[in-house]
Amino acid sequence: MNSQIISPDTSITLFVKAILVFESQKNDRVNLPFYADGYPGLLFQRCYGDFTIKPHDKKMPTIFLYGQTIKPISIDVTGPFQIIVFQFYPFVLRRFWGISPESINDGCYDLDAPSNRAFHQLSSTLSSSSNAENSIQLLTQSLLSFFDSKKYNIDFSIQRAILEIIEKKGQIIIKEIAKKEALNIRTFERRFFKETGVSAKQFAKMVQFQAALKQLNSKDFQKLTEVVYKNGFSDQSHFIRVFKTFTGTTPTSFNKK
Known part of the structure; x- marks a missing residue:
């Protein structure tokens, strides 16, 4: 498995701390542990096998927001796979999505649902792009457009x-x-x-x-x-x-x- 930490484009550094990428071309099963770090985020996954959050044994959508990780969790994934995580500063969920941050501590919010029209369409576009760099650019553009009109709401x-x-x-x-x-x-x-x-x-x-x-x-x-x-x-x-x-x-x- 390959992993990397990428600095976000300067246009979104007010909201995004870092971008994490995990990729594998093999059919192996991989367990990725995650511990409390103070940052919620957005996760997009392209996986050809299982993608499950432990210990909840919960299968996850293609693109979702997650809240503060307080209790230790892990992602159990079977390759080939590509996982892209945009780590947000912790004020982002409430100010930009209108979500009560506490309500999704150790939880998530599905962005791939048809009701979230913009991100549901984005998920389809991302799924057809196997290149991580292109996917990051698409996500960056979408987030910038989404954040731009709301950035003055920040406390x-x-x-x-x-x-x-x-x-x-x-x-x-x-x-x-x-x-x-x-x-x-x-x-x-x-x-x-x-x-x-x-x-x-x-x-x-x-x-x-x-x-x-x-x-x-x-x-x-x-x-x-x-x-x-x-x-x-x-x-x-x-x-x-x-x-x-x-x-x-x-x-x-x-x-x-």
């Missing part, structure tokens, strides 16, 4: 807060962000949850967890405590507890896989 205080949490890799005091945005903490927390479907503290924890996970995957450490303290966890027990919440296993067990 820019929350958008700035999200970017700051990402920049600080989750290692930031939420009250300080609220103060910077001239909002009392209750108002800030209420607006953040309304826009994203998770609390600011939980989002920061997801970003912090992902930074630690990246270090674990790169093997860039000698002792686990290096990962713990570099990523701002108070102690090893705290890190293990957070890690197990998001992956279902301990860092040591995860690292042996």
Whole structure:
């Protein structure tokens, strides 16, 4: 299987953080794990075998939105296949699709239904294009057109807060962000949850967890405590507890896989 992370076109970087591509020309069965990262998104899949979300055992449509991934999931797919994921910043679902973000946490919203006329037609066009680059261009054009008339609806205080949490890799005091945005903490927390479907503290924890996970995957450490303290966890027990919440296993067990 080939995988890559692609930077989105500058025309959509306000809304899209990254584009992920997974492809295989083989008939093998592949299991792709996904853990909490703070980002909802859009997924398009062209699969000639099974495409199932575990542990729900749910077969998915060709193109769909997904909400915050809080509990660990995996995609069980049989090749040949092509999967393209547009990772959105977490304010996108509510502002651009009118979806309550909380309502699809650990869930999805079918864009391939006939009622979603524009994306239903796009799905047919994408299915006839086997080239990932062409598919990304088509999706980019469609999203740009879809977003362009709605971009002024963004709650820019929350958008700035999200970017700051990402920049600080989750290692930031939420009250300080609220103060910077001239909002009392209750108002800030209420607006953040309304826009994203998770609390600011939980989002920061997801970003912090992902930074630690990246270090674990790169093997860039000698002792686990290096990962713990570099990523701002108070102690090893705290890190293990957070890690197990998001992956279902301990860092040591995860690292042996």
